Amino acid sequence: MMENAWLIPLIPLFSSVILLIFGKQLRESAAYIGILAVLVSFICSVIVLVERIDAPTYKQEIVWLVTGEVNITAGFEVTALNTLLLVMVSLVSCLVQIYSKGYMEGEKRFSIFYTYLGFFTFAMLGLVLSPNLLQLYFFWELVGLGSFLLIGFYFYKKEAKEAAKKAFIMTRIGDLGLLIAIILLFWKTGSFDFQEIFSSIGAGEISGGMLTLIALLLFAGAVGKSGQFPLHSWLPDAMEGPTPVSALIHAATMVAAGVYLVAVTFPIFSASSTAMETVAVIGGFTAIFAASIALVQKDIKRILAYSTISQLGYMMLALGTAGYTAGIFHLLTHAFFKALLFLAAGSIIHAIHTQDIYKMGGLWKKMRLTSPLFLIGALSISGVPLLSGFFSKDEILVSAWVNGNFLLFWIAMITAFLTSFYVFRLFFLIFTGQPKTEVVSKESPFSMVLPMGILGILAVCSGYIQTPWFGSYLGEFLVKGNKFLLVPAHSEGPAWIMAAAAVFSLSGILLAYLIYVKQTISRNFLIKEGSFINTTLINKYFIDETYYFTVGKTVKGLALFCSYIERFVIGGFEWAVTGTIRSLGSAGARLQSGQVQVYGVAVFAGLAVLVIIYALTGGLIR
Amino acid sequence: MTEVPLSAYLVLALVLFCIGLYGALTKRNTVIVLISIELMLNAANINFVAFSRLGVTPSITGQVFSLFSITIAAAEAAVGLAILMALYRRKKTVNIDEMDTLKH
Numbered sequence: 088m089m090e091n092a093w094l095i096p097l098i099p100l101f102s103s104v105i106l107l108i109f110g111k112q113l114r115e116s117a118a119y120i121g122i123l124a125v126l127v128s129f130i131c132s133v134i135v136l137v138e139r140i141d142a143p144t145y146k147q148e149i150v151w152l153v154t155g156e157v158n159i160t161a162g163f164e165v166t167a168l169n170t171l172l173l174v175m176v177s178l179v180s181c182l183v184q185i186y187s188k189g190y191m192e193g194e195k196r197f198s199i200f201y202t203y204l205g206f207f208t209f210a211m212l213g214l215v216l217s218p219n220l221l222q223l224y225f226f227w228e229l230v231g232l233g234s235f236l237l238i239g240f241y242f243y244k245k246e247a248k249e250a251a252k253k254a255f256i257m258t259r260i261g262d263l264g265l266l267i268a269i270i271l272l273f274w275k276t277g278s279f280d281f282q283e284i285f286s287s288i289g290a291g292e293i294s295g296g297m298l299t300l301i302a303l304l305l306f307a308g309a310v311g312k313s314g315q316f317p318l319h320s321w322l323p324d325a326m327e328g329p330t331p332v333s334a335l336i337h338a339a340t341m342v343a344a345g346v347y348l349v350a351v352t353f354p355i356f357s358a359s360s361t362a363m364e365t366v367a368v369i370g371g372f373t374a375i376f377a378a379s380i381a382l383v384q385k386d387i388k389r390i391l392a393y394s395t396i397s398q399l400g401y402m403m404l405a406l407g408t409a410g411y412t413a414g415i416f417h418l419l420t421h422a423f424f425k426a427l428l429f430l431a432a433g434s435i436i437h438a439i440h441t442q443d444i445y446k447m448g449g450l451w452k453k454m455r456l457t458s459p460l461f462l463i464g465a466l467s468i469s470g471v472p473l474l475s476g477f478f479s480k481d482e483i484l485v486s487a488w489v490n491g492n493f494l495l496f497w498i499a500m501i502t503a504f505l506t507s508f509y510v511f512r513l514f515f516l517i518f519t520g521q522p523k524t525e526v527v528s529k530e531s532p533f534s535m536v537l538p539m540g541i542l543g544i545l546a547v548c549s550g551y552i553q554t555p556w557f558g559s560y561l562g563e564f565l566v567k568g569n570k571f572l573l574v575p576a577h578s579e580g581p582a583w584i585m586a587a588a589a590v591f592s593l594s595g596i597l598l599a600y601l602i603y604v605k606q607t608i609s610r611n612f613l614i615k616e617g618s619f620i621n622t623t624l625i626n627k628y629f630i631d632e633t634y635y636f637t638v639g640k641t642v643k644g645l646a647l648f649c650s651y652i653e654r655f656v657i658g659g660f661e662w663a664v665t666g667t668i669r670s671l672g673s674a675g676a677r678l679q680s681g682q683v684q685v686y687g688v689a690v691f692a693g694l695a696v697l698v699i700i701y702a703l704t705g706g707l708i709r
Numbered sequence: 710m711t712e713v714p715l716s717a718y719l720v721l722a723l724v725l726f727c728i729g730l731y732g733a734l735t736k737r738n739t740v741i742v743l744i745s746i747e748l749m750l751n752a753a754n755i756n757f758v759a760f761s762r763l764g765v766t767p768s769i770t771g772q773v774f775s776l777f778s779i780t781i782a783a784a785e786a787a788v789g790l791a792i793l794m795a796l797y798r799r800k801k802t803v804n805i806d807e808m809d810t811l812k813h
Contacts, residue, residue: 179809684734684742691730 088134089145093163095173096212099180103205103644110198117198118188121205125184126150129177136170143568146282157277164218164281165563168350168415172215175419176340178470180208181427182538186430189534190331190437196505200240200329207233211340215243215347219279220269223348227265227312230344233260234336238328250324261311265348268304271297282556285354285571290324295359296642302355304363305348306369313345313399314318316373317323320630322396326388330433338395338429339422341379346402346418353411367407367487371495376555376628382512383624386442387432390513394468395425395634397502401483404499410486411574416553417479419561420447423549424467427542428510432540434531436519444513449522454530456516460539465514467546469507470592475550483551485580507595515603553577555585559572717718726752739796739805743789750782 102124106117113120139145148162184204191200201572210233214226231254239251273279275297276287288298309315316324325337336342349366350357350622356362374397381393405414434457435450436442451458467476480503530536553561559577566572599607622630723766725748732745752776797803 679812681812682806683808684805687734691734 088131089138089142089592090147092131092135092145092165092173092216093147093181095128095135096129096209096216098128099212100209103202103209106198106205110202112670113606115188115192115197117201117283118184121201122181122184122188124178124205125181125208128208129174130178131179132170132173132214134331135165136174138479139165139170140564144559147602148218150264159221160219161222162218163216165216165267167567167569168347171415171419171561171565172347173212173344174213175207175422176211179339179422180335181205181544182428182541183331183426186334186433186535186538187331188330190433191329192532197241198438200237202231203236203240204332206333207237207336207341211344214344217300219281220272220284220352221279224265224269227308227348228262230313230341231262234258234325234341235534237332238325240329241327241330244327246324247327250321250327254321254325257318258311261318261345262306264304264307265309265310265351268301270307271301271304275279275301281351282571288354288358288509289571295658298355299359301669302352302359303365305355306366307361309345309348310369310404311345312348313342313403314396314509315369315400316376317347317353317630319373319377319396320627320634321669323389323392323627326386326392330388330429330436333392334426334429334433335656337359337392338425339682342399343402343418343422346399346414346694349403349406350411350415350418353406353574354555356406357409357573363407363409365407366491367404367492367495368399370403370407371498372403373397374404374502375498375505376400378502378509379429380624380627381509382505383621385511387435387444387447387517388442390444391425391428394428394510395421396423397506398468401480401499401502404495405486405704408487408490408492410483410490410560410578411572412553412565412577413479413482413486415565418481420467420475420479420546422475423542424546427460427539427546428464428468429537431457431464432537434535435461437531437535438529444516446523447517448520449518451518453479453522456536460543460624462514462520462538463543463546465510469510469596470503470588471507471596472589473550475548477592478550478554481555481585482578484588486578488579488580488584488676500587503588504591504595507592508599511514511596512603513601515599565603597608632667715759717764718755718763721754721783722751722752722759725755731783737806739793739803739808740765740790742805743786746789747786750778770787 099121102120106113106120111118143169145165146162147164150158151161184201187200191197194200205231206464210226210229214223214230217226218222228249235251235255238254239247241247242251269279272284273415276284278284278287287293293301311318321336322342326333328337356366377393377396377400380389381397384390384393398417402414402417402421403413405417425551435447435454438454438457439447439450441447463474465476470477470480484496484499484503487499551557555577562566562575562577566574598608626632729745729748729750729752732748733742736742736745757771757775757778761767761769761775764771793803796808800807802808
């Protein structure tokens with residue numbers, strides 16, 4: 088199956104094309120085609136993963152372009168990291184498509200939605216399989232396109248339209264960095280291929296400064312895609328898209344592409360300590376920064392979006408502190424529990440038609456299936472012991488500790504506390520207390536509950552692939568046979584870290600419980616309502632406003648200036664040229680009046696002139 | 710009776726030609742314009758006949774040529790008037806300044 092792994096992305100593309108052509112006739116049965124295609128992809132991915140456990144990396148390429156002496160190849164590669172992500176992406180995509188069948192029911196553009204989902208899945212799987220940077224860049228952009236189309240799915244809503252544009256433009260800023268990095272790498276090594284690039288770096292062919300620059304530019308691409316500070320503000324706005332899309336693209340897969348990029352080019356980063364430190368610091372800062380915003384927001388999806396940013400920051404922090412396994416591990420577990428949280432949130436929104444958590448309440452008794460599943464997700468993301476989030480977070484904390492960066496370690500610890508606090512604030516406000524809306528809420532259909540159930544199981548169990556007690560299967564699988572990856576499969580840290588992480592997360596839950604259920608502690612206990620900090624947090628540190636008044640205004644001014652040049656300088660020149668020619672033409676046209684007597688006068692006048700010349704020159708002109 | 714000098718004929722022809730030219734270039738009525746053209750032709754005929762009798766080498770050729778010219782002028786007048794009739798039926802006008810469709 089490994090030699091046929093290229094089929095995995097193509098099946099969803101095929102279904103997407105079919106739906107594009109026959110979508111109108113198929114209507115809501117379009118869902119079956121989409122689900123079937125991605126299910127086949129998922130099964131193939133699992134087979135590939137199982138085969139890859141015992142086999143070495145498989146790689147196949149064909150020459151795509153020949154320019155001079157350089158052959159540019161295209162192909163696919165089955166590495167340990169790829170197969171894991173193949174399985175994760177196809178699984179989450181499959182579950183989300185099953186879920187969407189219930190969630191999007193009655194939507195007019197139902198088949199279009201599945202067309203986009205299939206296209207996105209194709210792009211994401213293709214991104215994961217790419218063996219070289221050029222191909223990766225292509226799919227990177229296609230993924231961005233899929234995200235753009237799906238955020239703007241409700242294009243008749245102004246916010247959705249704006250959000251789609253914002254997402255596209257802000258990620259593009261990062262993509263520019265990625266493109267420059269790819270060009271620089273090609274310039275220095277003459278190849279796009281990962282293996283060849285890593286070999287030349289290993290041989291020391293690139294100077295230290297250049298290597299740092301390349302790594303930082305690559306990281307800029309990752310920052311854009313993964314919503315890291317300072318390019319994070321598109322991700323909360325992207326929540327304007329349908330909720331299944333938020334679960335698939337903006338929680339599990341596409342935003343993880345940035346982390347994947349750093350992971351896949353990890354040898355470049357590990358060769359430059361400055362780059363590693365930058366990744367770790369940006370990651371750590373983003374983690375605590377986004378978590379602090381999530382504390383005070385009131386839109387359920389936006390809270391989850393900030394949580395995603397924060398968790399992605401965690402992954403970056405892990406990678407930056409050489410916790411390669413920890414980063415990938417958290418990427419996988421996060422994909423499951425965050426997708427679960429989003430799908431559960433979608434189920435709630437589907438039932439009561441509001442996203443404001445202050446208008447929810449008392450849903451525990453009404454939604455018997457969604458509620459425990461949301462709880463599982465919440466417990467998992469909080470890092471409660473024995474659930475998946477606990478193990479992956481512990482792995483990250485250990486790697487930060489072993490790396491010796493204690494400031495980042497404590498930032499990660501505090502973020503863990505904040506995470507469990509805001510997630511359980513969400514949980515208690517939604518599920519406990521008195522119902523605040525009149526809307527009769529009912530449980531969602533089976534097609535929505537089933538994917539949540541599967542994700543719930545995974546959110547509990549997926550942590551056991553890498554634990555300090557049973558063995559680090561994941562780490563060994565990832566590191567084994569990869570000669571460029573100079574990281575241990577598992578970092579050994581002091582045992583108290585695990586205990587401390589558990590205490591931090593449990594105390595976050597306890598605090599949320601005391602404030603929002605028991606109400607023994609006032610809501611103003613930590614941050615007073617209306618205070619400066621509170622306002623700042625609610626307004627997301629005024630980042631959007633800052634961008635608007637600096638970048639936005641500057642670009643607008645520049646654009647205005649350019650438009651005046653276009654209109655008056657270039658337009659004026661054009662006007663002068665066409666005006667001259669036109670007036671010459673109309674003068675010529677006026678001569679031909681059709682008045683035969685005027686012609687006659689002209690003929691006679693011409694004759695008279697000739698006669699006068701003849702007379703003045705005194706004879707024939709010789 | 711003394712012979713009329715050549716210059717008198719030529720002046721007569723010149724005056725006739727100028728009247729014809731003026732008429733052809735200024736009158737709005739196409740019939741007048743055609744008449745004026747006849748005047749100009751006849752001015753030429755006077756010159757032919759005058760030179761045939763009083764020229765440097767007098768010969769009959771000039772008179773023959775003027776006969777041809779009169780014949781052709783008659784044909785031309787016939788064709789011109791026929792065209793004018795056709796035009797008048799179409800446009801209900803004989804004014805020459807309204808007949809400008811050939812410019813298109």
